[in-house]
Amino acid sequence: MDIFIAPIKFYSTLLLQNLVTELSKRFSSRIHVIDLKINLDDFFSIDRKQYFSTQIIAETIKLTDDYNGKIIMLTDVDIFVPALTFIFGEAQLNGKHSILSVCRLHEEFYSGISNENLLFERTIKEALHELGHCYGLRHCIDWDCVMHSSNGIEEVDIKGHIFCHKCISKVDGYK
């Protein structure tokens, strides 16, 4: 089953390339970069100055019938669901679609200092995490597992970057 990465309002080509490379190493599935014609401004909340991720996913579903595999949208914009102040990403449990925002994965968001290596580490962890949800995985209690929940950046950094033995069995095509 292929994996499709859809950059939307995403401007770091290098990070995208590195992500494709890393996912190609991790999965036996083919990794594609696709261009989805979605206008994110339709999902912008003026009050919150953020984008409503659940609605973005709902819109994507309408446009992606032709893609047989898992789709992960990658964006630089800050996303939210109504009850929470922000989210790093959202995914359909055991479904096809997910979205990952790297907005709050940038170190400068917290310390003002850029760290590209750290951004890449965080991005791969959260991309695997959202894909994991699409493969039917819920949060894992194992801190070494990438499926451990992360409600703050510290937890993203603390948790592991691979699936634990229990979770890995559910992920199709993971090497």
Next chain:
Amino acid sequence: MDKKEKILIVDDEKIVRESLYHWFEDEDYLVDTAEDGETALKKYEKDKFDLLLVDMKMPGMSGLDLLSKIKAIDKEAMVILITAFASVPTAITALKTGAYDYVTKPVDPDELAHLVKKALEQRALKIENIQLKENIDEIIKPDNLIGESFQMKKIYELVHSVARTDTTVIIRGDSGTGKELVAKAIHINSSRKYFPIITVNCGALTESLLESELFGHEKGSFTGAQFKRKGKFEMADRGTIFLDEIGSISLKMQIELLRVIETKQFNRVGGNELIKSDFRVITATNEPLEELVKAGKFREDLYYRLNVFTIVIPPLRERRDDIPLLVNFFINKFSTAMNKKIKSVSKEAMDFLINHNWPGNVRELENAIERAMVVGKTSSIIVDDLPFHVSSNNFELNGEEKSLSAMECKYILNILNENSWNISKTAQILKIDRVTLYSKINKYSLRKDKY
């Protein structure tokens, strides 16, 4: 595997319900949602949830109304209120109504995760605490006060009414009437029940020993005091101290006792540190304290300090109606302890027990039943199983039987029965010859089975 905690999300906004639903689902909780207070209430009545997240502002029943109704069903329910606009009055109202906490929408995921985790941990601790207290209640349940007589019913009423106060109680009654049981019943029914009841038999200790026993002592305060030791008043902190045989303490100790009861402060023997203790005092005596006061053997001020609320336990002979109940209670108690199959008392033996004078009261009755259970060979206690001093006490005569001949008849029969109708032995005990004994047996028409 741990049981998953159940969370109910109550919010009129679908998108909020759904986003929280998915978030909690990912966190591996069992999640359900309700779009209004009425639906939430129905769901809660059907299926107790470990935690509720409730929006404050909803059409129809508000979040606060729902919180009140949930708390009326289960005061331990954990509810976190969600509000769009935080304000101090809102927070105060939420917390006063019994909410665990409140959060402002949108909530930081990290804050929500911590809050939910803390709330669920607290709930688990509360549940564990309740279960432990129930276990303690079971463990500390005293031997029931037994009796259905009007005198005992009056005592139950008194125990019940005084238990919930901190009033000093004096229990009066003959030896063996169950004064300690009444003291325990007061303690168990009081708010102090999770702390100890410390019993001190004041009559069993010398003055110096009693002082050390009550107040404790410091190391080296007297010969033999090798270690520091807490006194009974200190040990009774937050509980009850039961001072039995209070009438027997010395005048010097009475002064000390009065001071401690009034100030709840004392020093250990040989110590300078002022010890504070929060205890309730229950005393008991079978002595006429009023006479002791008149004779100058008991301080009047202490008498009035102790004699705030009096419970008088009548002797067993004044509540004979209770004897069958007590007998059955003791039979059950000892049959379990001794693993014996004795379950009842023959009619004759019961009549005997009911008519006995019981100078030793309930304690004597208990001992009589215990003894009968040991020697009894059938499934029912018979007169022969009862101890000698009980049998001989049956010698007490009814009004129409006070003649000398009636007394002689009963006495001879008694001794014959005690010696299994061994004529020689009985004659020897009665200090008469066998011929005289036979003539008495014939005179009174005594038969072996006539009892």
